[in-house]
Amino acid sequence: MTLNEAAAFLNARNDFLILTHKRPDGDTVGSGAALCRLLRGLGKEAWLHPNEDLSPKYAFLSQGLLAPASFYPQTVAAVDVATEELLPASAQPYAGAIDLCIDHHGSNTGFARQTVVDPSRSAVGELIWELGEELHFSPTLAFCQGIYTAIATDTGCFRYPNTTPRCHTIAAACMENGLDCGPINKVFFETKTRARFQVEQYLFSHLQFSAGGKLAAALFPQEAIEEMGATADDLDNLASLPRQIEGVSCSITLTQLGAELFKASVRSDEQVDASALCAQFGGGGHARAAGCTLRGEGADCLQRLAAAAQEALGYV
């Protein structure tokens, strides 16, 4: 479905419930909230499905938007959700009954009845902004808040290589509409919890370098995570940090989720296709940022991943 068709689809429907993905980030929450504001601006009833994983720092976006238990949707939409497995547990009942998915993951499985997917977009927020344009919506401050959060968080505040001119022009437009980006930037890019601080400390002191310094990998056992009192949020996007060290092309973090169960995050530059690497372990994602789940003993899982990465880097 094109954006234009999606706009017509939204215009023709009512009573929307908007789903975000589990372990929600700025793009899914920001885009979901912005879509909700947009639909309300068109005179529709629209709510965000309360995502049980939502971290408090995103609460400002969903204020007044969380669906009451009594709400029965006519139209169910999902934003930034590549597969139904990525829905939070509380939204699983909607699996198989999602009318529209708006996404930017090339790996989107097409699980929804209608899908708008554009992998050239840095953030789903861009697509929601353009839906607003299609629907002649005059951007409100709350709408801009959602859009800016979506784009800024998915581009590392315009720092990552996925940043496009469009990201900048939309950010400029949000500011022209009166948005003060300062508080948003402070929350997302300049604030660390004490636990996050400890987690980063742990990461850097446990990094294992290999492949001539091109690969940096670290393991977070459950015990260490609990000792630091780290939440999922505190563990978020850790894999991107070692990539900042001069010479590092690929970084891997392995976080223990349960007994012999680990979640891997891979970040890479053009020397490694992170998505292809994770696909070897049944995962996926983007070329520069991908993930997968591994079963087994921690050090062994890390070793398997590292060996695959070393091979990708030409160190066999």
Next chain:
Amino acid sequence: MTLNEAAAFLNARNDFLILTHKRPDGDTVGSGAALCRLLRGLGKEAWLHPNEDLSPKYAFLSQGLLAPASFYPQTVAAVDVATEELLPASAQPYAGAIDLCIDHHGSNTGFARQTVVDPSRSAVGELIWELGEELHFSPTLAFCQGIYTAIATDTGCFRYPNTTPRCHTIAAACMENGLDCGPINKVFFETKTRARFQVEQYLFSHLQFSAGGKLAAALFPQEAIEEMGATADDLDNLASLPRQIEGVSCSITLTQLGAELFKASVRSDEQVDASALCAQFGGGGHARAAGCTLRGEGADCLQRLAAAAQEALGYV
């Protein structure tokens, strides 16, 4: 002088030498290089004065632009230079003979014969971009490189509160002109030398928290600095890092310069006046960022500073 008048002034002159400030940053080098490219694009002869303080990471900007010793300028311009004292030693001979200064510091002393100063601009790069527009210059890739570097570095990659919509629209225009911002962002915002990485590690593992977690302080003895092979660049702006930790209002780093000689850097939020704090030790600066020099034994110097900061925070 208005930008329009500056454009006419530049058009009427030739044989330009462009000066940057000492301890050069991305704005002075990026703006200077962009102005040089612009003037050459207009068919003028223009060179950058070789700045002896230039760090290698800026070299890509000034490639092919450094004035040969034989060059005798008709017109001397300075960019991002607020006072003549801020010229590097090698440019001091031009003091009193500077024809045009383009700056964004409200504190500009008006030392040049003609001055364009606009404190509402995040970076001088914005002014150079607009000079290009005034002069109907078609932005080249090298020009865009300078402009983007100037704006991105002075706004912390669009993260600081000084970021304006104009910063984003100029960045978008640079990208539309073919600029790949990825390598620039990587150098300035995503690359840490191994020594810098070690310095940050050292900082975070030696932080002493007090005043209910509001004060974070660390000492860098000369021995540790030498062991890490850290340059002045690697030690730059360290004090701002602990301020990102939730709850920290004031942070202090104390770096050993010599026997019983220490340089203190203080960063604070609105709870502490860093400038007043440093004034107690004969130093000064801004309300949120200041410094001073202390003599004595390291631990003792840190203790004296910390006690003063604790008092400022209401913990006596």
